[in-house]
Amino acid sequence: MQENHLAKWLNNDLTEAELAAFKKSAEYASYERIVAASNQLRSPDFNADEALMALKNQRTLKDGKVVQLHPFKKFLRVAAAAAIIMFGSYFYLNTLDKNIVTQYAENREILLPDNSEVLLNADSELSFSERKWNKERNVTLKGEAFFRVAKGKRFTVATDAGTVAVLGTQFNVENREGFFEVTCYEGLVSVTFKGKESKLPAGSSFMVIDGKIIEARAAKAEQPSWLNHESSFKSVPLKYVLNEFARQHNITVETKNIDTDQLFTGTFSNTDTKLALKSISAPSQIKFKFEGSKVLFYGN
Amino acid sequence: MKTKNTGNVCEEQVFDAIFKANSKTVFNYIYYKFGNEEKAYDAVQEAFLKLWENCGKVAPDNAKSYVYTVANNLYLNVIKAEKVRLKYADKTLKSTNESPEFLMEEEEFRQKLDRALDRLPENQRSTFLLNRIDGKKYAEIAEMEGVSVKAIEKRMHLALKALREEIEGI
Numbered sequence: 001m002q003e004n005h006l007a008k009w010l011n012n013d014l015t016e017a018e019l020a021a022f023k024k025s026a027e028y029a030s031y032e033r034i035v036a037a038s039n040q041l042r043s044p045d046f047n048a049d050e051a052l053m054a055l056k057n058q059r060t061l062k063d064g065k066v067v068q069l070h071p072f073k074k075f076l077r078v079a080a081a082a083a084i085i086m087f088g089s090y091f092y093l094n095t096l097d098k099n100i101v102t103q104y105a106e107n108r109e110i111l112l113p114d115n116s117e118v119l120l121n122a123d124s125e126l127s128f129s130e131r132k133w134n135k136e137r138n139v140t141l142k143g144e145a146f147f148r149v150a151k152g153k154r155f156t157v158a159t160d161a162g163t164v165a166v167l168g169t170q171f172n173v174e175n176r177e178g179f180f181e182v183t184c185y186e187g188l189v190s191v192t193f194k195g196k197e198s199k200l201p202a203g204s205s206f207m208v209i210d211g212k213i214i215e216a217r218a219a220k221a222e223q224p225s226w227l228n229h230e231s232s233f234k235s236v237p238l239k240y241v242l243n244e245f246a247r248q249h250n251i252t253v254e255t256k257n258i259d260t261d262q263l264f265t266g267t268f269s270n271t272d273t274k275l276a277l278k279s280i281s282a283p284s285q286i287k288f289k290f291e292g293s294k295v296l297f298y299g300n
Numbered sequence: 301m302k303t304k305n306t307g308n309v310c311e312e313q314v315f316d317a318i319f320k321a322n323s324k325t326v327f328n329y330i331y332y333k334f335g336n337e338e339k340a341y342d343a344v345q346e347a348f349l350k351l352w353e354n355c356g357k358v359a360p361d362n363a364k365s366y367v368y369t370v371a372n373n374l375y376l377n378v379i380k381a382e383k384v385r386l387k388y389a390d391k392t393l394k395s396t397n398e399s400p401e402f403l404m405e406e407e408e409f410r411q412k413l414d415r416a417l418d419r420l421p422e423n424q425r426s427t428f429l430l431n432r433i434d435g436k437k438y439a440e441i442a443e444m445e446g447v448s449v450k451a452i453e454k455r456m457h458l459a460l461k462a463l464r465e466e467i468e469g470i
Contacts, residue, residue: 007454035432
């Protein structure tokens with residue numbers, strides 16, 4: 001008989017001769033009975049799904065213990081990063097100039113740090129440094145604006161055409177393409193144009209058209225007409241008048257058979273488009289065709 | 301029970317598959333040894349928790365023997381003085397035409413067998429029951445126990461011999 005023949009027998013590994021011999025043995029019946037009875041045995045119930053659920057709960061509990069500090073660390077990291085960004089952008093933005101822009105047909109009132117007032121006409125841009133304001137009152141202007149400057153240090157308006165400097169006064173600066181006009185309404189304004197400084201007393205204006213200085217003329221109003229929602233011109237080439245009309249009414253202007261260099265003197269409304277069209281066309285003896293957001297001025 | 305385990309044990313699906321394929325056997329294995337359901341249940345939890353914690357280090361093919369080793373080691377140092385009394389799930393009673401005398405005799409034999417099983421050394425008992433109840437092949441049991449197939453055959457042989465001697469009062 002083989003070694004461990006009982007194990008071999010259970011596994012059907014006995015040779016026929018061995019099996020026959022084993023079956024003849026006295027103990028065979030007993031073994032047969034033991035095996036038959038043990039085959040009836042069943043293991044206790046075990047619910048694998050429940051056990052897996054329990055395991056997962058335990059796992060998350062354990063995981064929780066391990067990572068408990070992480071959210072706080074993460075928070076600290078995020079907070080530190082946020083703080084750096086906030087401080088960084090605060091200092092960066094502080095060094096940046098403040099920039100105020102108006103669109104077509106938009107006016108804005110700006111209060112400067114020293115309570116000086118600026119009224120920004122349509123399609124204009126004003127920028128200044130808040131940080132340096134206490135050292136120097138400098139603003140940069142593109143377009144047109146009216147200033148009511150509080151008394152104090154020298155106040156400078158820089159434009160790409162010329163620089164306007166005052167101490168405390170009310171004045172209007174208009175700097176459009178090819179057109180530069182400063183009108184003083186109160187006090188004394190100093191205008192520097194191409195390195196030449198001119199003093200402008202109250203009630204007078206300084207105008208440059210296409211690089212040519214037009215002699216200082218008396219301004220009759222107490223404040224610029226656009227503050228009253230009107231645009232006034234005195235001997236100004238028609239093209240600048242039409243440009244101003246386009247800015248105030250946000251309307252595209254086209255011309256045909258018209259001398260746009262002819263001088264225009266008059267006023268048009270900044271609010272009533274139809275009235276303004278009449279105000280422009282009648283004195284200049286031109287006709288216009290107005291449709292939607294476009295207007296065509298034409299001559300004969 | 302062969303499970304195809306591709307991928308990483310850390311993957312929920314792979315882990316779940318390993319658990320479902322092996323948890324019952326781990327439970328039985330420990331139960332046959334110590335006759336304590338609670339211990340067997342704890343062993344399952346402990347072994348698979350360890351597997352999860354080390355999922356990165358254990359290849360799916362080794363996961364099975366890993367959990368058996370952990371479950372086994374868990375009770376290595378437990379004093380085995382406790383007297384083992386295994387209980388088995390109630391079988392559904394087959395309606396039978398056997399005589400009451402026969403049934404009584406059968407019942408008596410079952411009790412003798414139970415007692416004899418309880419008195420077997422734990423490794424013989426677990427081997428015998430894994431083979432008889434769970435239908436595990438000798439090779440599989442050898443893998444679980446970390447011993448040779450021949451050693452399992454020896455245990456099986458000795459178990460049968462001891463059972464007969466116990467039952468017949470030799």
